[in-house]
Amino acid sequence: xxxxxxxxxxxxxxxxxxxxxxxxxxxxxxxxxxxxxxxxxxxxxxxxxxxxxxxxxxxxxxxxxxxxxxxxxxxxxxxxxxxxxxxxxxxxxxxxxxxxxxxxxxxxxxxxxxxxxxxxxxxxxxxxxxxxxxxxxxxxxxxxxxxxxxxxxxxxxxxxxxxxxxxxxxxxxxxxxxxxxxxxxxxxxxxxxxxxxxxxxxxxxxxxxxxxxxxxxxxxxxxxxxxxxxxxxxxxxxxxxxxxxxxxxxxxxxxxxxxxxxxxxxxxxxxx
Amino acid sequence: xxxxxxxxxxxxxxxxxxxxxxxxxxxxxxxxxxxxxxxxxxxxxxxxxxxxxxxxxxxxxxxxxxxxxxxxxxxxxxxxxxxxxxxxxxxxxxxxxxxxxxxxxxxxxxxxxxxxxxxxxxxxxxxxxxxxxxxxxxxxxxxxxxxxxxxxxxxxxxxxxxxxxxxxxxxxxxxxxxxxxxxxxxxxxxxxxxxxxxxxxxxxxxxxxxxxxxxxxxxxxxxxxxxxxxxxxxxxxxxxxxxxxxxxxxxxxxxxxxxxxxxxxxxxxxxx
Numbered sequence: 001x002x003x004x005x006x007x008x009x010x011x012x013x014x015x016x017x018x019x020x021x022x023x024x025x026x027x028x029x030x031x032x033x034x035x036x037x038x039x040x041x042x043x044x045x046x047x048x049x050x051x052x053x054x055x056x057x058x059x060x061x062x063x064x065x066x067x068x069x070x071x072x073x074x075x076x077x078x079x080x081x082x083x084x085x086x087x088x089x090x091x092x093x094x095x096x097x098x099x100x101x102x103x104x105x106x107x108x109x110x111x112x113x114x115x116x117x118x119x120x121x122x123x124x125x126x127x128x129x130x131x132x133x134x135x136x137x138x139x140x141x142x143x144x145x146x147x148x149x150x151x152x153x154x155x156x157x158x159x160x161x162x163x164x165x166x167x168x169x170x171x172x173x174x175x176x177x178x179x180x181x182x183x184x185x186x187x188x189x190x191x192x193x194x195x196x197x198x199x200x201x202x203x204x205x206x207x208x209x210x211x212x213x214x215x216x217x218x219x220x221x222x223x224x225x226x227x228x229x230x231x232x233x234x235x236x237x238x239x240x241x242x243x244x245x246x247x248x249x250x251x252x253x254x255x256x257x258x259x260x261x262x263x264x265x266x267x268x269x270x271x272x
Numbered sequence: 273x274x275x276x277x278x279x280x281x282x283x284x285x286x287x288x289x290x291x292x293x294x295x296x297x298x299x300x301x302x303x304x305x306x307x308x309x310x311x312x313x314x315x316x317x318x319x320x321x322x323x324x325x326x327x328x329x330x331x332x333x334x335x336x337x338x339x340x341x342x343x344x345x346x347x348x349x350x351x352x353x354x355x356x357x358x359x360x361x362x363x364x365x366x367x368x369x370x371x372x373x374x375x376x377x378x379x380x381x382x383x384x385x386x387x388x389x390x391x392x393x394x395x396x397x398x399x400x401x402x403x404x405x406x407x408x409x410x411x412x413x414x415x416x417x418x419x420x421x422x423x424x425x426x427x428x429x430x431x432x433x434x435x436x437x438x439x440x441x442x443x444x445x446x447x448x449x450x451x452x453x454x455x456x457x458x459x460x461x462x463x464x465x466x467x468x469x470x471x472x473x474x475x476x477x478x479x480x481x482x483x484x485x486x487x488x489x490x491x492x493x494x495x496x497x498x499x500x501x502x503x504x505x506x507x508x509x510x511x512x513x514x515x516x517x518x519x520x521x522x523x524x525x526x527x528x529x530x531x532x533x534x535x536x537x538x539x540x541x542x543x544x
Contacts, residue, residue, distance in 0.1 A: 037320050038310055043422075045518040048309050147419040150315075158437070161430055246317040 002237060003223060004029045006066025006090075008056050011039040012250065013146070013189035014072025015257035017095065020216035021070065022237070025223065029238045031064035032072075034254075035270070037245035040146065041075040042117030042188075049076060049119065050083035055270045061088040064240070070219055071095065074187050074211065075117050078125035091222065095189070098218040099211035100129035100137075103183050106207045107135060111179040113170055114139040116187030117146065126187055138179060139187070140170040149190040150253065159194065163201045171203070185209045193257065241265045274509060275495060278338025278362075279304045280328050283311040284522065285418070285461035286344025287529035289367065292488035293342065294509070297495065301510045303336035304344075306526075307542070309516035312418065313347040314389030314460075321348060321391065322355035327542045333360040336512070342491055343367065346459050346483065347389050350397035363494065367461070370490040371483035372401035372409075375455050378479045379407060383451040385442055386411040388459030389418065398459055410451060411459070412442040421462040422525065431466065435473045443475070457481045465529065513537045 005028050007018050018032050035041075035056050041049045053076040060066040069092045071077045071084060077094030085092045103112045114126040118141040130137035145166075148159045167184075174181050184202055186192060192210050199208055239262075243250040247265040254262040277300050279290050290304050307313075307328050313321045325348040332338040341364045343349045343356060349366030357364045375384045386398040390413040402409035417438075420431045439456075446453050456474055458464060464482050471480055511534075515522040519537040526534040 037316060039315075040312075043311075043518075043521070044309060048517050143423050144416075144419050144425075147416050151415050153416075158430060158433055161433075165430070245320050246315075249315070 002027045002029055003067045004031060004065050005219070005223075006057070006060030006064060006069045007032045007072050008035070008053070008060060008069065008076070009073040009189060010035050010041040010052070010076065012036075012253050012257045013149070015254050015262070016189050016192045017070060017072035017212040017215055018239070019258050020212045021219060022239070024216040024220040025237070027237050028223070031060055031066055031240045031242065033060055033242045033268070034244070034250060036243045036250060040117070041073065042119045042143070042146065044119065046079045046123070050080040053080035054083050054087035057084045057088045057092070059242075059268060059270060061090055066090060068219070068223060069093065070215060072189055072212070072215070074120045074189060078120045078123035093215065093219055093222060095211040095215045096125045096129050098214035099185050099187065099209060100126060100133055100135070101218070102209045102211070102214035103130060103185050104133040104135055106209055107183040109180045109182045110134060111136045111138075111174070111181040112183040112185060113137070113174060113181045114185040114187045115142045115145070115166065115170070115191065117141060118143055120187055126185065136179060138170065138174050138177065138181065140166060142166045145194060146188065146190045149193045152256070154193045155197070160197045160201065163194065163197050167201050181206070183207045183209060186211060239263065242268045244268055244270055274299045274301055275339045276301045276303060276337050277491070277495075278329070278332030278336060278341045279344050280307070280325070280332060280341065280348070281345040281461060282307050282313040282324070282348065284308075284422075284525050284529045287526050287534070288461050288464040289342060289344035289484040289487055290511070291530050292484045293491060294511070296488040296492040297509070299509050300495070303332055303338055303512045303514065305332055305514045305540070306522060307516050308518065308522060312389070313345065314391045314415070314418065316391065318351045318395070322352040325352035326355050326359035329356045329360045329364070331514075331540060331542060333362055338362060340491070340495060341365070342487060344461055344484070344487070346392045346461060350392045350395035365487065365491055365494060367483040367487045368397050368401050370486035371457050371459065371481060372398060372405055372407070373490070374481045374483070374486035375402060375457050376405040376407055378481055379455040381452045381454045382406060383408045383410070383446070383453040384455040384457060385409070385446060385453045386457040386459045387414045387417070387438065387442070387463065389413060390415055392459055398457065408451060410442065410446050410449065410453065412438060414438045417466060418460065418462045421465045424528070426465045427469070432469045432473065435466065435469050439473050453478070455479045455481060458483060511535065514540045516540055516542055
C-alpha cells in the first residue's frame, strides 16, 4: 500500500516541489493543497502564517488521510514548522533544512547566498540552518520575482534585468562583508521557474541549489524508512489537487509549475 | 458633529484614496481598514472577495461607527459593491463609478483605456460603467505594477520599462480595434504612486484619471448632502488605521501611500 503524502503551499509554487516528489516517489499518492485564498504568505506575519499553515496541514491529514507532510513553501517552513508539527500527528518535512544540507554539500568556500521572500529572509531560518552546518549565509529578499513567475515572464528581458539587479546588490553586500560565496540557494518554490535566467546571471562557477529537488530527495530517504515503498507496488500514484480559491486559475497556472496538467482541482473552504 | 467615514481596502493602496479624502473633507473623522492578512484581492475569486469585503465593511460600521463607507479598492468595488451594500446599513461609495464619471468629463473622443488588476479587469466593471456614460473602454490587467509600487521602485527604470510594455500592448490593441483613446484611467489604488512614470509613458495629450481623486470629490459631494459639515466644526478630523496583519509593515509602507505618517496602526482579527 503506497503512502499518501500531503503537500502544502500557500499557492502554486509548491507544485515545483510536487514535480520533484513525483520523480523521486513515483508510487506514492499525493494530496496537494494550495491555500490560494490567503496567498501570498511571504508578506504576512509569523502569527498569521502559523494559523493558516496549521489549518491547511490539518485538512491534509484529517480529511485527505496524509501520513506524511511536505511543507512545499519556504515561508511556511521558515515561520510555521513548529506550529504545523504541533497541529498534526504525522512527520512533517519543510524545505529549509534540505536546502541548507544541499548547500553544505555543494559549497567549498562555506559561504552561501540565499534569495527568498521578505518573510523567509526576515525569519533568518536559512541563516540558522546554514550556520548549524558550518556555513555562512547571506540572504536577500527579492519580492518581485514571484510576480514575474506568476505573470509568466519567465524568459523576459525585464525579468532578467530585475534578477541582475537583485544579484548585483547581493554580491556587492557579500563582497563588503568579505564573503566568497560559491553557492546560491533558491529559497522560494517559485524560483525554479526562473532558474535559466538565474543561472545566466550568477558569476561563473557558482552553483544554484533548488530546495524543491533537495526536499524531494530528503522525503524519499525518510519514506524509505517509514512505510517502505515496495517494488511490487504498481506505479499507480494518484495526484489530487485542492485550492482554497479560484480553481480555474490554479489549473491554468499550476500546470506551468507542475510541468504537466494538474487535473481537476477541488475547491475547499478552510473558513478563513 | 463631524461624520465618521469608514475607508476600506485590501491593503495599503487605498491610502491614496484616504489622502485625497483628507484634502476634500478636512473636518471628517476617518477609520481606515486594510485587510492585509488576506491581500491581495486582485488575484482572488468574486465569492472570496465578497466575503472578505463584507466582513471588513461590518467591522468599520459596527465597531468603528462609520456612517459612510468608501471602498478604496478597485477590486472590491468591482466585485463586491453589492455584497457590501447588503452587509451594512450605511451609504457605500466605490471607486469605479467616480472614475468612469471623471473619464466621461475628460474624454473628447469617447474612447478610454483602463489599467487595473486581473480581477478588476475580468469583472468588466469599468467597461460597464463607461458604457453607461456613452464611452467605449478597453481594459488591461497589469499585475506587475502593484508589486513594483510596494517594492518602492516608483522611480525605477525597470518599472518605467514594464509600464512602457503594458501601455504599448494596450495601445496596439486599441489601434487594432479602431479606437482613438484620449484618456487613461488608473483603475487600481496603487497606481497613483506610479503616476509620474505613467504620465511619461502615455502618448502626448492623453489625460490620466486618478480614481482616488475622483472618488474623494464624489464623497465630498455626497456628504455635503447627508450630514452637512459645518464651517464651525473645528478642523479636528481624526484618522484611525486598522490592519488585519503586520502593523509594522502597514506603518512603514502606509506613510508612502498616505504621504504622511499613518500614526499607530491597530491590529484587528476578522477571523479569516
